[in-house]
Amino acid sequence: xxxxxxxxxxxxxxxxxxxxxxxxxxxxxxxxxxxxxxxxxxxxxxxxxxxxxxxxxxxxxxxxxxxxxxxxxxxxxxxxxxxxxxxxxxxxxxxxxxxxxxxxxxxxxxxxxxxxxxxxxxxxxxxxxxxxxxxxxxxxxxxxxxxxxxxxxxxxxxxxxxxxxxxxxxxxxxxxxxxxxxxxxxxxxxxxxxxxxxxxxxxxxxxxxxxxxxxxxxxxxxxxxxxxxxxxxxxxxxxxxxxxxxxxxxxxxxxxxxxxxxxxxxxxxxxxxxxxxxxxxxxxxxxxxxxxxxxxxxxxxxxxxxxxxxxxxxxxxxxxxxxxxxxxxxxxxxxxxxxxxxxxxxxxxxxxxxxxxxxxxxxxxxxxxxxxxxxxxxxxxxxxxxxxxxxxxxxxxxxxxxxxxxxxxxxxxxxxxxxxxxxxxxxxxxxxxxxxxxxxxxxxxxxxxxxxxxxxxxxxxxxxxxxxxxxxxxxxxxxxxxxxxxxxxxxxxxxxxxxxxxxxxxxxxxxxxxxxxxxxxxxxxxxxxxxxxxxxxxxxxxxxxxxxxxxxxxxxxxxxxxxxxxxxxxxxxxxxxxxxxxx
Ligand code: AMP
Numbered sequence: 001x002x003x004x005x006x007x008x009x010x011x012x013x014x015x016x017x018x019x020x021x022x023x024x025x026x027x028x029x030x031x032x033x034x035x036x037x038x039x040x041x042x043x044x045x046x047x048x049x050x051x052x053x054x055x056x057x058x059x060x061x062x063x064x065x066x067x068x069x070x071x072x073x074x075x076x077x078x079x080x081x082x083x084x085x086x087x088x089x090x091x092x093x094x095x096x097x098x099x100x101x102x103x104x105x106x107x108x109x110x111x112x113x114x115x116x117x118x119x120x121x122x123x124x125x126x127x128x129x130x131x132x133x134x135x136x137x138x139x140x141x142x143x144x145x146x147x148x149x150x151x152x153x154x155x156x157x158x159x160x161x162x163x164x165x166x167x168x169x170x171x172x173x174x175x176x177x178x179x180x181x182x183x184x185x186x187x188x189x190x191x192x193x194x195x196x197x198x199x200x201x202x203x204x205x206x207x208x209x210x211x212x213x214x215x216x217x218x219x220x221x222x223x224x225x226x227x228x229x230x231x232x233x234x235x236x237x238x239x240x241x242x243x244x245x246x247x248x249x250x251x252x253x254x255x256x257x258x259x260x261x262x263x264x265x266x267x268x269x270x271x272x273x274x275x276x277x278x279x280x281x282x283x284x285x286x287x288x289x290x291x292x293x294x295x296x297x298x299x300x301x302x303x304x305x306x307x308x309x310x311x312x313x314x315x316x317x318x319x320x321x322x323x324x325x326x327x328x329x330x331x332x333x334x335x336x337x338x339x340x341x342x343x344x345x346x347x348x349x350x351x352x353x354x355x356x357x358x359x360x361x362x363x364x365x366x367x368x369x370x371x372x373x374x375x376x377x378x379x380x381x382x383x384x385x386x387x388x389x390x391x392x393x394x395x396x397x398x399x400x401x402x403x404x405x406x407x408x409x410x411x412x413x414x415x416x417x418x419x420x421x422x423x424x425x426x427x428x429x430x431x432x433x434x435x436x437x438x439x440x441x442x443x444x445x446x447x448x449x450x451x452x453x454x455x456x457x458x459x460x461x462x463x464x465x466x467x468x469x470x471x472x473x474x475x476x477x478x479x480x481x482x483x484x485x486x487x488x489x490x491x492x493x494x495x496x497x498x499x500x501x502x503x504x505x506x507x508x509x510x511x512x513x514x515x516x517x518x519x520x521x522x523x524x525x526x527x528x529x530x531x532x533x534x535x536x537x538x539x540x541x542x543x544x545x546x547x548x549x550x551x552x553x554x555x556x557x558x559x560x561x562x563x564x565x566x567x568x569x570x571x572x573x574x575x576x577x578x579x580x581x582x583x
Contacts, residue, residue, distance in 0.1 A: 001032075001033060001034060001037055001041075001112060001113045001114075002110055002111065002112055002113070003110075003111040003112060003113050003115075003116045003146075003150055004110070004111070004147070004149075004150060005029075005032065005113075006029070006041065006044065006045075006113060006153075007149050007150050007153050009025050009026070009028070009029040009045075010045075010153055010162075010164060011149070012025045013025050013026070013164050013165075013166060014164060014165075016501075017165075017501040019170055019467070022165075022166060022170055022501075023170055023173045023174050023177065026045070026166065026170065026171060026173075026174035026178075027174045027177045027178045029041070029045075030042075030174055030175060030178040030179070030202070030206075031178050033206075035203060035206035035207045036203075036207075037113055037114065038199070038202045038203045038206050039199030039200060039202060039203040040113060040114070040117045040199070041113065041202075042171060042198050042199040042202045043198075043199045044113070044116075044117065044157065044162075045164065045166060045171070046166070046168075046171070046198065047156075047157060047160065047161070047162035047163065047164070049117070049120060049121055049124055050199075051196055051197040051198070051199065051200070051273075052196070052272065052273050052274055053196060053197075053222070053223050053269060053273050053274065053275055054275075055274070055275045056121075056124050056125065057124065057160065058120060058123075058124050058157060058158055058159070058160045059159065059160035059493075060123060060135060060139070060158045060159050060160075061159075062084070062090050062159050063081075064132060064135060064136055064139075065090055065139060065155055065158055065159050066080045066081055066084055066090060066093070067080075067136050068136045068137075068139035068140040068143055069090075069093070069094045069097055069098075069143060069151070069155070071136065071137075071140035071143075072098070072140045072143035072144045072146075072151075073097050073098055073101045073143075074101070075097060075101065079097070080093060080094075080097055083096055083097055088495070088497055089156075089161075089497055090155045090156065090159055090161070091151075091152035091153065091155045091156040091161070092152060092497075093155075094143065094148075094151040094152055094154075094155040095148040095149060095151055095152040096148075098143070098146070098147075098148040098151050099148040102147070102148065110145070111142065111145050111146055111150060115142075115145075116142065116154065119138050119139075119141065119142050120142075120157065120158060122138055123135045123138050123139060123158060126138070139154075139158060142154055143155075160493065161493070161496075163494075163496055163500070163514045165500055165501035165502055165514075167467050167502065168192070168198060169467055170467075171198055171202075172185065172188055172189050172192060172198070173185065175188055175198075175201065175202050175205055176188045178206075179205045179206050179209070180205065180209070180210055184210060187210060187213055187214065188201065188205060188213065189415070190213075190216075190414075191204070191205075191213045191216040192225070192415070193224065193225045193414035193415035193416075194216065194217070194218050194224050194225075194351070194414055195216060195219070195222055195224075196222065196223045196224065196225050196273050197222065201213070201216075204216065217349065218297070218344065218345055218349050218351065220260050220261070220262045220295050220296075220297060220345065221260055221262060221267060223258055223260070223269040223273045224258065224297065224344055224351070224414050225273070225414050225415030226256060226258060226271055226273075226299070226414070226415070227342075227412050227413045227414060227415070227416060227418075227420075227421065228416065228417035228418075228421070228564075229402060229417065229421035229422060229423045230417060230418065230419050230421070230422050230423070231422065231423045231424075231425070231570055231573065232422050232423075232424065232573070233424070233425075233573065233577045234424075235383050235386045235387050235390065235403075235424060236383050238403050238422045238424055239381070239383060239386065239403070241419060241422060242403055242404075242405050242406075242407075242419075242422065243405065243407055244381050245379065245380070245381035245406065246379070246380070246381075246403045246404060246405060246406060247355060247356070247359070247377055247378075247379050247403070247404040247405075247406050248377065248378050248379070248380055248386050248389055248401050248402075248403050248404075249341060249375045249376060249377045249401060249402045249403075249404065250339070250375055250376040250377075250393045250396065250398040250401065250402075251393065251398055251399045251400045251401055251402045251423055251424075251425070252301040252303045252312070252339050252375070252398055252399070253301075253303065253312070253314070253315050253397075253398060253399045254301045254302045254303035254304065254312075254315055254318060254336070255270065255271070255301065255302045255315070255318050255559050256270070256271040256299070256300075256301055256302075256559075257269065257270065257276070257280070257283065257299065257300060257301070257302050257338070258273075258297065258298075258299050258344075259283070259287055259291075259296075259297070259298050259299070259300070259338075260296075260297050261287060261288075261291050261293070261294075261295060261296045261297075261298075262295050263294055263295070264288060266283075266284045266287045266288060268280055268283060268284065270559060271559055271560070271561070271564065272559070272560075272561045272564075278327065279321040279322065279327060280302065280321065280336065281327065281328070281331060282331050282335065282336060282371065283302060283336065283338050283371075283372070286338065286369055286370075286371055286372035287338075287372065289367075289369060289372075290366055290367050290368065290369045290372040291365055291366060292364075292365045292366070292367060293346045293347060293365040294347065295345065295346075295347055296343065296345055296346050296347075296365055297343070297344040297345035298340050298342065298343045298344070298362060298365075298366070299340070299341060299342040299343075299344065300338050300339050300340035300341055300342075300375070301338075301339050301341070301375070302318065302336050302337070302338050302339075303315075303318075303336060303337050303338075303339065304317035304318045304334050304335075304336050305334075305335050305336060305337050305371075307332075307333075307334075307335050311397055312396070312397030312398070313334070314555075315555070316554075316555050317334045318334065318336065319556075319558060320333070320334050321334070321336075322558060335371065336371065337370075337371040337372070337373065338371060338372050338373070339373055339374070339375045339376075340362060340366055340372075340373070340374050340375065341359075341362075341374070341375040341377075341402075342355075342358055342359075342362065342412065343358050343359075343361045343362035343365065344358070344412055346361050346364075346365050350412070351411060351412040351414060352411050352412075353411065354406065354407065354408055354409070354410045354411065355404050355405060355406055355410040355412075355420075356379075356406050356410075358412065359377075362374065376393070376396075379406065386401070386403075389401065390424065399423075399425055400423065400424050400425040401423070401424045402421060402422070402423055402424070403421070403422045403423075403424060404420065404421050404422075405419075405420040405421070417464065417567075432522060432523045432524060432525050432526060432547070432574070432578070434522070434574075435520045435521060435522040435553050435555075436461070436472075436520070436521060436522075436523075436547070436565075436566040436570075436571070436574075437518050437519070437520055437557050437560055437564070437565045437566050438459035438460060438461055438472060438473075438475070438518070438519060438520075438521055438565055438566065439459060439460050439461070439462065439469055439515045439516070439517065439518055439562045439565045440457050440458070440459055440491060440494075440513055440515075440516075440517045440518075440519065441458055441459065441460045441469055441471065441499075441500065441503045441505065441509070441512065441513055441515050442457070442458035442499070442503075442505065442507075442509025442510070442511060442512045442513060443455075443456070443457050443458060443491070443509055443510060443511045443513070444456050444457075444458070444474070444509060444510050445510045445511075450484065453484060453485075453487075453488060454484070454487050454488060454491075455476060456474045456475055456476035457474070457475045457476070457487075458471055458474055458475075458505065458507060458509045459471065459472060459473060459474075459475050459519075459521070459550075460472055460503060460504075460505075460515065460534070460565075461534050461565055461566050461567060461568055461570075461571055462562065462563055462564075462565045462566070462567050462568070463504075463534075463567065463568040464563070464567050464568075464569070465568075465569075467502065468502050468503070468504050469500075469502055469503045469504065469515045469562065469565075470503075470504040470505075470532070470533035470534040470535070470536065470544065470568065471503075471504065471505045471506075471507065471532050471533050471534065472532055472534040472544075472545070472546055472547055472571065473521075473523070473532065473546050473547040473548075473550045474507075474550075475521060475550050475551075475552060477549075477550070477551045477552065478521070478550075478551035478552030478553065478554070479552050480554070483552065483554075490517060490556075491513055491517060493516075494513040494514045494516045494517065495511060495512070495513060496512050496513065496514055497512070498512060499512050500512060500513070500514050500515060502515060503515060504533040504536075505533060506531055506532075506533060507531055515562040516562055517556070518556070518557040518558075518560040518561070518562060518564065518565050519552060519555065519556050519557060520552070520553045520554075520555040520556075520557055521547065521550045521551060521552055521553060522550070522551055522553055523547035523548055523549055523550040523551070524548045524549040525547075525548050525578060526545050526546070526547060526548070526571065526574060526575045526578055527545070527546055527547075527548045528540055528543040528544070528545060528546070529543060529544055529545070529546035530542060530543050530544075531544075531546075532544040532545070532546040534546065534568055534571055535568050535571060535572050535575075538572060539572070539575065545571050545572065545575050
């Protein structure tokens with residue numbers, strides 16, 4: 001398969017903002033792909049080489065990639081650099097430079113997908129001494145064989161900036177249409193939810209059809225997409241929703257971890273399914289001692305603990321572990337406790353069993369240790385008892401409670417935010433008592449003291465029905481000088497030249513970003529606003545909901561993917577709860 005066929009599809013996808021059209025182009029592309037290449041084509045379309053949990057990432061520094069363009073085109077590096085600066089995109093710069101150059105010379109060869117994938121893979125894997133030159137050489141080789149359009153996408157891909165705006169769910173839609181039918185999409189999604197690997201699912205479906213997908217099983221070592229919770233504000237309503245009786249657990253404020261054990265080997269996955277084993281050697285150790293099953297997949301929340309008092313510390317303290325070196329020091333300074341709350345596998349797939357059975361199995365395979373414990377839990381049908389338990393949770397340094405269905409159908413809903421789990425946090429006062437998590441989608445350049453840097457950010461929440469990010473406010477307060485200095489660096493990799501297709505905004509930002517960076521804000525209250533698109537038209541025609549006087553709380557939520565941001569539904573509920581309090 002020629003790489004140019006992929007590029008043609010990318011061009012079309014990039015030119016549309018309509019999800020249905022995008023899906024059609026993907027269907028066409030997948031149908032034209034030989035099945036043995038389908039996994040690679042899916043990963044490339046996602047701008048990656050492997051699923052997230054494998055941990056092999058593209059992301060060659062732009063400076064190096066530009067040197068490869070200079071080599072391939074035979075022009076001075078500074079020319080390429082100034083062109084890149086001018087157009088603000090390494091891909092467009094490479095395209096322009098090669099266009100000019102290629103008019104004069106004939107260029108060799110045609111690139112096929114396998115060569116492109118193989119070379120990008122080598123670039124991603126090359127490490128150690130001499131690796132910089134080796135990477136540049138590999139990339140120069142590819143660019144020398146590429147036409148200008150191909151060069152554009154190669155450059156964006158290799159630097160980790162291929163942002164076609166194609167969501168995982170759109171790829172699933174396209175796979176279902178291409179190789180099964182729309183009605184069977186659920187099966188395709190289930191396979192994805194338990195394997196977390198779109199390429200694998202695509203290839204299996206193309207080669208073995210739905211029968212192949214049905215045989216798809218949970219595998220220790222391959223993360224399962226995590227089950228998420230809905231939110232309500234009153235214990236009464238929550239209990240009613242759950243059928244009058246529920247499991248009530250402390251809601252710990254830390255990092256969700258899915259722990260896989262295969263004999264002595266332990267793997268830890270974050271909520272975004274990255275492999276974070278290296279960050280928690282203490283949890284790994286404890287798991288070896290405390291999990292009695294030979295093979296298991298369990299889930300829990302890891303919380304930072306004050307070594308002097310034993311009190312829980314804010315979630316942010318765990319972020320000290322997001323580093324390559326000095327983990328041991330971080331473990332000493334910021335020890336953590338792990339609270340387990342679910343078992344998905346104990347030698348047998350447990351995900352289709354009701355929650356009480358999974359909890360029983362969890363208790364059977366865990367021997368509690370100091371920093372490795374089961375979540376605090378009661379089962380209750382009494383609102384007063386639940387409210388008392390809620391207060392106890394808050395006193396203990398937790399965020400509130402998680403109420404979970406104990407009905408026959410209370411299965412583990414991989415990858416879904418359903419009503420089987422409902423979080424209960426402090427009720428809202430007339431003011432916004434609680435922070436929300438928002439995604440940065442754009443920025444406005446600063447004036448006065450902030451001239452030359454970012455003045456305010458344009459932030460959005462997540463609409464999980466339509467898979468888009470509508471804006472909810474402009475955010476300019478609460479940033480320390482250090483934050484202000486760091487923000488451009490943090491956001492730089494996500495800069496794009498246009499509004500991202502999944503962003504809904506009626507405001508024009510100075511710079512747009514791919515939705516990626518999640519941060520926590522608090523505001524005075526939620527108000528109706530004609531300029532923000534969150535829940536637009538839902539409360540009042542011609543108005544959305546916005547956060548009034550938003551401030552950054554100082555917490556970057558590196559653990560959250562953009563789709564984990566506060567949802568539009570949650571904002572609507574908060575808005576309505578706020579009205580009730582005022583009435
Ligand atoms: P939120 O991040 O606000 O959507 O709340 C859901 C998160 O709460 C889950 O993803 C877990 O990380 C966390 N959590 C804390 N305690 C529990 C618990 N007992 N059961 C389930 N999730 C919990």
